[in-house]
Amino acid sequence: MIWISDGRPVYRRAVRQVYRDAQPTGKRGRPPLVLTPGVGLTQAVKRRHQGRMVRVEVRQVLGEAVDCPYPVHEERLNGMLRDRLNALTRKTHAFAKTTGTWDALVILCLFEHNWLRPHRALREAGEGLPEGRRYRPRTPAMAIGLTDHIWTWEEFLTFKHYQYQKE
Template sequence: MTAKDSNCGDLYTLTAMNVESRLFIGHHEGGRSIDDAIELFMDVDEKREKNSQIPVFTSDNWDAFKDGLVYVYGKLKTPPYKGTGRRPDPVIVPSDDLKYAQVCKKRRNGKIVEVVQRVVFGDPDEVLEILCGDSDGKINTSYVERLNLTIRNSLARFIRRTMNESKDPVMHSRALDFIQAWYNFVKPHRSLRVEENDGRRKWRQRTPAMAEGLTDHIWSLEEMFTFRVPVQ
C-alpha cells in the first residue's frame, strides 16, 4: 500500500478464546479503540447460545475492553432524580450477570516486576472462585497469550520487520480466518488430550473443536478446505 492509502499503518488483531475448550472464538482487526473492542465482543456474543449464561471475561488492563463489555452486555438505568433541573437521561451500566477481571502486568526496563489482579465487574469472591479454582489462586491469561504466540509463529504476516507484512486488510482478516479454522479443527492441543482406559497408558488427542463438541474427530486440511458451510 502507498502512504496515501487510508488503510496504511498499524493494524491490531484482537482475539477471544474459550479457556476451558481452548476454542479460538473470534478475532477483530482494527485499531485500539472502544469501537474495536465492541466489535470483538459483539462477535463473541453472536456465537454463544442466547439462553446461556454470560461468560466470565478476563483480559489485560486495556480499558477499552471494560467499556466494550459494558456496551455489549450492559443495561439502561436511569439515575435517581434529585428534584432540581432536568431529569437525568438513562445511562448504560454493567449487567448484574457480567463478570470481568483484569490481569495488570507492570514492567520495568522491559521486564515484568509485578502482576496485579483486579475484579472489575461482579462479586470479587465469586469471580476469583470461578477463575482461580485450578490455578493456585491466580487469574490465568496464559492461554490466550499462547494463542497469540501460535498465531504469530504460524502466520508470516505477523513476523516483524520483514517483507511478509499484510498489504491488504481484507486478505489479512481472511488469513486469520484460515488460522482460526486450522487451530480449532486440525491442530491437536496437548492440554486437551484424554487418557483411554484400555489397560495401556494411551492418550486420545483432541482439538478445541472436539472439546467444544463441534466435531468428533481431528480434521485433515483436505476436509477443512472442502467442508461446505451450511446455509442458514
C-alpha cells in the same frame, strides 16, 4: 476497558496517560484530567526462585478487580498467531495489504488451531487405542463437541458448506 499485565511500572503510567478525560470545573483555564470511568489495570506478578515460579501475586492497580487476572489464554493465542502468521512478525516480507487478506489469514490460522491440531492439554485417556497409546488426541473443537474427529486439510478444503449471500 480492563487491562491485565505483568508488574512493570510502564503499563501503569501508560494506562494513566492514555485513558484520561478532561473534567470541566467551570473555572478558567485548562480543566484537570481524570482517569476515564471503567478503566482498570490488574497486574499478575510472577515470583520465581531458582528459575521456577513459586507464586503469582495479583495487584489491583486501577479500577475494579477482575475475576481471572491471568492472561494465559490471550497470550497463548497471540503467540500461536505470531508463530504461524508472518504478517505479525518483525522484519518480514509477508504482509497483508488488504483487510480481506488479513481476515482470511487469521480465520484460516484459527481454524487450523481449533480443528486440525490436537492439543496436548486436551488429550483424553482411553483404552484399546492403536499402537499401545494411552491417550486419545483431541482438538478444541472436539473438546467442546463440535466434531468427533481431527479434521484434515483435504476435508476442510472439500467441505460443502452453506454460504450466506445478500439479496
